[in-house]
Amino acid sequence: DAKTTQPTSMDCAEGRAANLPCNHSTISGNEYVYWYRQIHSQGPQYIIHGLKNNETNEMASLIITEDRKSSTLILPHATLRDTAVYYCIVRVATGGFKTIFGAGTRLFVKA
Amino acid sequence: NAGVTQTPKFRILKIGQSMTLQCTQDMNHNYMYWYRQDPGMGLKLIYYSVGAGITDKGEVPNGYNVSRSTTEDFPLRLELAAPSQTSVYFCASTDQQGTNTNTGELFFGEGSRLTVL
Numbered sequence: 001d002a003k004t005t006q007p008t009s010m011d012c013a014e015g016r017a018a019n020l021p022c023n024h025s026t027i028s029g030n031e032y033v034y035w036y037r038q039i040h041s042q043g044p045q046y047i048i049h050g051l052k053n054n055e056t057n058e059m060a061s062l063i064i065t066e067d068r069k070s071s072t073l074i075l076p077h078a079t080l081r082d083t084a085v086y087y088c089i090v091r092v093a094t095g096g097f098k099t100i101f102g103a104g105t106r107l108f109v110k111a
Numbered sequence: 112n113a114g115v116t117q118t119p120k121f122r123i124l125k126i127g128q129s130m131t132l133q134c135t136q137d138m139n140h141n142y143m144y145w146y147r148q149d150p151g152m153g154l155k156l157i158y159y160s161v162g163a164g165i166t167d168k169g170e171v172p173n174g175y176n177v178s179r180s181t182t183e184d185f186p187l188r189l190e191l192a193a194p195s196q197t198s199v200y201f202c203a204s205t206d207q208q209g210t211n212t213n214t215g216e217l218f219f220g221e222g223s224r225l226t227v228l
Contacts, residue, residue, distance in 0.1 A: 032215070034215075034216070036217070041148075041199060041222065042221065042222070043115075043201050043203070043219025043220055043221060043222055044154070044201075044217070044219055045219075046214065046216035046217065046218075049214060049215070049216070085153075087153065087154075091215070097161075098156060098159060098167075098169060099144060099159070099203075099205075099217060100156055100169075100170065101146070101154040101155075101156070102153055103152065103153040104153050
C-alpha cells in the first residue's frame with residue numbers, strides 16, 4: 001500500500017477554509033484516497049474518499065491532482081469543533097487489503 | 112445496528128498477565144482490523160482479517176495473537192503483557208467498496224484503554 005505524507009500540524013481561523021494537504025506520490029492506479037478525522041481519543045471517523053475526480057459531501061471537499069500524487073481536504077468553514085487529527089490514507093478498492101494510518105495532521109481551529 | 116463493539120473499555124494489567132480484548136460487529140463486514148494508538152501518535156495496525164478463518168499481520172504484531180472463527184468476532188489476545196503494550200486499542204471493520212451504496216469506510220469501535228504496570 002502506498003504511503004502518505006502530511007504536515008504535523010496546522011492552524012486555521014474559525015470561519016475560514018481549512019486546507020489540509022497530503023502527499024501520496026507512490027499511489028497506484030487502483031488505490032483510493034480516504035480521509036478520516038479523530039477528535040480527542042475517540043475512534044477515527046470517515047470524512048470523504050475519491051479515486052481521481054474531485055469529491056464533495058456535507059462535511060468536506062476532496063481535491064485530487066491530475067497525476068494523483070497529492071490531494072487536499074478542504075473544510076469550507078472551519079469551526080472550533082473541527083479541531084482534530086486528520087488522517088489521509090490510500091487503499092485498494094477490493095480484495096484483501098491492509099489499511100495503514102500515518103501520523104496525521106493535527107488541526108487547531110482558533111477563535 | 113450497534114456497529115463495532117469493544118470490551119472492556121478500560122483495563123489495568125500487571126506485567127506478565129494475559130488478557131483478550133473483544134471486538135464484535137453486526138454489519139456483516141468481511142474485513143476487520145486491530146490498531147493500537149500510543150499517546151500523541153497515529154494508529155498502528157496490529158492484525159487484520161479478510162474473512163472468517165483468515166488473518167494476517169500488520170505493522171506491529173509482536174506480542175499479540177488474533178483469531179477469526181466467525182464473521183462477527185475478532186478478539187485480540189495479549190500474552191505476557193509488557194509496559195510497552197500500554198496503549199489505546201481500536202477495532203474496526205469494513206466491507207469491499209466501490210459501489211455507490213458502499214463507501215468502503217472503516218467503522219471504528221470506541222476503543223479499549225489498556226495500562227500495563
